[in-house]
Amino acid sequence: MTPGSIFTRATTSALPRRVADRIGRARIVALVFLLAYAALLLVLGGHSAWGRLGVPAATPTFLDLRSVTTAWECDRRGVAVLEMNPCDPERRPANYPRVWVELSILGLGNDDTVPLGFVLAAIALVAAFAVVPRGAPARDGVVYGAAICSPATMLGLERGNVDVLLFAFLVAAALALRRGGVPAVASYALVFLSAVLKLFPILATGMLLRHSLRARSRWWLLAPAAVVAAFGVYALATLGDIQTIARVVPQIEGYSYGVRPFGVWWSNAVPPFSARVWSAVLLAALLALYLVLSPRLRRLFPPGESSERSAHDLDLFWAGAAIYVCSYALFQNWAYRLIFLLLTLPQLLRWSQDGRRAAVATVALVVATQWLVSPWTGVPIVGWIVTGWDYLTAFRPLTNYRSLSAAATVQLALAAALLAALVATLPPVRIGARRTPAPVGTHRR
Numbered sequence: 113m114t115p116g117s118i119f120t121r122a123t124t125s126a127l128p129r130r131v132a133d134r135i136g137r138a139r140i141v142a143l144v145f146l147l148a149y150a151a152l153l154l155v156l157g158g159h160s161a162w163g164r165l166g167v168p169a170a171t172p173t174f175l176d177l178r179s180v181t182t183a184w185e186c187d188r189r190g191v192a193v194l195e196m197n198p199c200d201p202e203r204r205p206a207n208y209p210r211v212w213v214e215l216s217i218l219g220l221g222n223d224d225t226v227p228l229g230f231v232l233a234a235i236a237l238v239a240a241f242a243v244v245p246r247g248a249p250a251r252d253g254v255v256y257g258a259a260i261c262s263p264a265t266m267l268g269l270e271r272g273n274v275d276v277l278l279f280a281f282l283v284a285a286a287l288a289l290r291r292g293g294v295p296a297v298a299s300y301a302l303v304f305l306s307a308v309l310k311l312f313p314i315l316a317t318g319m320l321l322r323h324s325l326r327a328r329s330r331w332w333l334l335a336p337a338a339v340v341a342a343f344g345v346y347a348l349a350t351l352g353d354i355q356t357i358a359r360v361v362p363q364i365e366g367y368s369y370g371v372r373p374f375g376v377w378w379s380n381a382v383p384p385f386s387a388r389v390w391s392a393v394l395l396a397a398l399l400a401l402y403l404v405l406s407p408r409l410r411r412l413f414p415p416g417e418s419s420e421r422s423a424h425d426l427d428l429f430w431a432g433a434a435i436y437v438c439s440y441a442l443f444q445n446w447a448y449r450l451i452f453l454l455l456t457l458p459q460l461l462r463w464s465q466d467g468r469r470a471a472v473a474t475v476a477l478v479v480a481t482q483w484l485v486s487p488w489t490g491v492p493i494v495g496w497i498v499t500g501w502d503y504l505t506a507f508r509p510l511t512n513y514r515s516l517s518a519a520a521t522v523q524l525a526l527a528a529a530l531l532a533a534l535v536a537t538l539p540p541v542r543i544g545a546r547r548t549p550a551p552v553g554t555h556r557r
Contacts, residue, residue: 136244162266182222207361208309229272252461255475300336308343398531399531433533470533
């Protein structure tokens with residue numbers, strides 16, 4: 113018996129079977145992980161000691177949320193904040209779409225940041241546990257617990273970043289989509305609202321398209337098209353603001369993810385093309401290769417949907433994987449956006465239970481990506497491995513002493529794996545075709 117199985121057995125055996133089944137064994141294990149994490153943080157010294165768990169604590173608290181609440185105060189005084197917010201503690205630009213500034217009519221401000229931050233964190237954690245299938249085995253809770261307690265997720269909660277709220281919106285949209293009917297219509301509205309608030313959630317439209325294709329109706333296909341079209345109109349109407357935001361948002365490699373570090377490293381090793389060109393060539397070549405090999409990829413990531421539950425897991429996967437892969441390819445993103453990787457875990461763990469080794473490896477890459485955003489400098493074993501990888505990838509004459517960090521390496525591998533799974537599970541377009549019964553699977557969810 114492995115240490116992990118001993119832990120999950122001990123965690124759930126003390127509860128009555130009926131309670132454990134009602135809440136979900138995986139959820140209970142993940143909750144124990146979260147409570148143990150909180151207790152450890154308190155023992156270490158609380159918020160100021162969060163850096164020892166890989167989360168750089170900022171002062172004042174909920175620093176990213178203050179960018180919004182202070183922008184409201186400036187806006188009510190008639191002060192422009194988009195390029196530089198003079199009311200912000202660090203005078204940062206309010207690099208959110210203007211709709212956030214319009215919320216100043218609510219009368220809230222900097223003094224409301226802390227209660228709003230705790231509400232935001234609570235909503236995000238509820239959404240994170242809602243992702244965990246109630247019927248998932250207890251051992252899956254170890255993976256969910258590790259992902260929820262990762263530095264990437266906790267950084268979003270510590271900063272009070274609005275990305276964690278958009279994560280909750282997409283989880284709610286997925287749950288509504290599963291119910292069908294009128295709630296499904298609400299899910300389309302939630303995806304559009306999320307895209308209006310922060311642009312990148314439009315990448316989750318693939319989840320809506322999958323639902324429409326399952327409906328076998330031309331009318332349902334109009335719904336995701338309408339979402340994309342409405343977003344396009346919104347983007348054109350606010351193009352000036354979007355360009356300003358793109359100009360003022362910092363693009364750094366620390367506590368972030370994106371293809372840029374790989375492009376810089378590779379262009380340094382293989383001139384004369386720029387980092388941007390090499391990054392585009394790599395991703396285009398991967399996509400072309402996967403499209404050619406898609407029949408073989410379906411053996412690694414079978415697209416079969418044996419039940420509504422499995423179809424729902426695949427919808428979640430498409431939302432999370434598309435957001436990661438596309439945002440990774442387009443720009444450098446702060447690490448808290450990795451919370452959307454939680455959406456990929458139900459389907460990846462389902463594949464893992466079926467013995468798909470590629471899925472097992474991808475699960476490991478998801479957790480590693482969320483944890484390696486922190487440099488872990490000076491930490492025994494982990495720190496030595498990270499430092500050793502930096503030294504290995506900087507070896508001359510290949511790269512001329514410029515290293516590719518372990519975090520950037522894992523992020524690239526995860527992007528390649530998730531892109532392969534997306535290609536493998538591309539839905540067939542068969543509008544009006546007769547449904548054929550799907551084979552009954554052996555899943556226990």
